[in-house]
Amino acid sequence: MHVERVGRHAYYRLASHDVAVALDALASVAPDLTPPAPPAHGPSVLSETRTCYDHLGGKLGVALTEALQEQGLIRRDAQQWEVEFETWDQRRPLGITCEPLKDSRRPIVRGCADWSGPSHHIAGGLAAALTQRLFSLGWLTRASKDDRTVAPTRVGLAGLRRTFGLTLCELGPAR
Numbered sequence: 001m002h003v004e005r006v007g008r009h010a011y012y013r014l015a016s017h018d019v020a021v022a023l024d025a026l027a028s029v030a031p032d033l034t035p036p037a038p039p040a041h042g043p044s045v046l047s048e049t050r051t052c053y054d055h056l057g058g059k060l061g062v063a064l065t066e067a068l069q070e071q072g073l074i075r076r077d078a079q080q081w082e083v084e085f086e087t088w089d090q091r092r093p094l095g096i097t098c099e100p101l102k103d104s105r106r107p108i109v110r111g112c113a114d115w116s117g118p119s120h121h122i123a124g125g126l127a128a129a130l131t132q133r134l135f136s137l138g139w140l141t142r143a144s145k146d147d148r149t150v151a152p153t154r155v156g157l158a159g160l161r162r163t164f165g166l167t168l169c170e171l172g173p174a175r
Contacts, residue, residue, distance in 0.1 A: 049140075049149060049151055051150060052121065054128040055112070055130070056121060056131050058114065058116050060150070061121030061122070061127075064130070065120065065122045067166055068122070073088050081124075082109065083108055083109050094134070096126070101125040107123075108126050111123070138156065139152060141156075
């Protein structure tokens with residue numbers, strides 16, 4: 001095997017054509033050990049509402065990102081995400097200001113590919129601050145300390161609707 005590293009990704013390929021021929025020969029005489037397919041259960045809970053490192057992912061993260069864009073608080077130009085600082089600081093959603101985030105080496109906002117669909121959610125200092133604030137307000141809860149899945153509380157559903165215009169169908173059931 002040869003390994004090619006590109007950033008944090010590793011791409012593997014066979015060392016030569018002879019190795020490929022040998023593997024094909026072995027595969028032709030080997031028994032079929034294909035495991036049965038798991039039963040289909042519809043969308044996983046993780047695809048709905050979860051944390052992605054220290055920020056929100058899944059449908060909730062995507063919905064929040066879209067709401068911030070619709071409200072003119074962030075924007076995306078091609079692959080670049082930016083905060084509309086003047087608008088953000090006038091509205092100060094959830095009491096969060098961007099000024100303390102400007103001094104960090106961490107990007108204030110960047111896109112994060114969401115594996116639950118073709119959309120992106122935001123990452124960076126602002127996304128982490130929003131997520132932390134949603135937990136501190138009691139708007140989100142976890143099933144357990146080590147669980148990545150989150151759910152809006154009843155108070156959270158009302159707050160997310162009032163603050164960002166998010167609806168129940170975008171957020172999933174309350175806990």
